[in-house]
């Protein structure tokens with residue numbers, strides 16, 4: 460089983476568009492599990508036009524204090540990095556669940572074992588069978604929750620349960636620790652960028668994260684040819700070269716692409732002979748050549 | 751006894767001005783009132799939330815809990831600070847930023863009178 464990640468830095472580069480279409484094309488040759496780990500706003504199911512199914516809760520440790528056993532020492536508040544424990548006027552610890560990352564430091568540090576472990580649901584994972592050769596696993600945080608890493612970890616764990624030939628990971632937006640976690644153990648990273656200054660900037664960050672983990676990268680330039688972006692494109696070329704990342708595809712902006720997204724029918728599915736679908740075919744062949 | 755905390759810029763007591771952001775203000779000016787609502791004590795403390803990488807609001811509230819504050823007078827509280835303050839029984843009174851603490855205190859005293 461091979462893991463391939465698709466990442467794109469800030470939102471809006473078309474990372475999910477690339478991931479879903481690539482999953483469809485690859486699934487003609489191999490079994491593909493697509494993991495949507497954009498836990499703050501997963502949308503691969505929308506792009507694929509399927510519903511989220513088979514919900515399972517994502518739980519993290521939620522400490523609670525047995526006040527009878529508490530000697531009011533304040534150790535728990537001192538060890539908590541997230542500032543989730545506040546000492547009241549009576550010197551009793553108060554845990555603010557929303558800030559707690561479930562790291563258990565307070566549980567382990569309490570000298571009288573007064574902190575017990577409960578659980579809290581921070582989000583859900585889903586599993587949707589798209590067709591015989593394509594399954595989608597989605598991780599989703601609950602509204603107002605901010606702890607993305609445990610949700611990414613759970614989503615990935617669940618996706619690994621179904622993965623047979625290829626696990627294609629659609630990472631979240633951004634360049635933080637949740638991305639590092641999502642792409643870990645990948646044999647290849649596909650960085651999706653667009654020819655804008657911000658796109659170029661984030662491409663560099665993504666390629667750097669991949670390099671730190673010794674993951675080879677390829678670059679897909681999406682929305683190629685919008686505006687006078689030749690200079691920016693040259694910049695992307697030079698960044699990619701600096702990381703020995705090959706630019707494997709340039710996807711032009713096309714009305715049919717926009718329409719396929721609105722209609723929730725991926726272009727490679729709706730119109731396999733479209734010029735954009737052919738680009739995805741080429742990328743899939745290239746991937747087949749290395750896995 | 752009432753203790754009111756104001757987010758301030760320079761730790762300069764009654765002559766200081768109200769800072770815009772509660773968790774990120776450099777200082778707090780804490781005013782203690784006696785039974786007749788007269789100023790009994792003015793104290794300046796540094797806000798540990800000012801330099802905190804994260805959880806600034808919560809750290810700030812913790813400091814004020816330790817100081818025995820029961821009212822926070824500030825333009826606004828962050829969502830986490832607001833929840834913690836409420837849990838700790840600290841009341842928030844909204845005041846404009848940029849005004850002198852002396853003036854802000856008048857606003858707070860009016861609010862207190864209105865409620866009693």
Ligand code: SF4
Pocket residue numbers: 520522538539540541542543544554558559560561562563564565566
């Ligand atoms: S589990 Fe970790 S984050 Fe949560 S309250 Fe305890 S020390 Fe803080």
Ligand code: SF4
Pocket residue numbers: 524528529530531532533534535536551552568569570571572573574
């Ligand atoms: S570490 Fe344990 S005993 Fe100490 S204040 Fe926290 S809960 Fe109480």
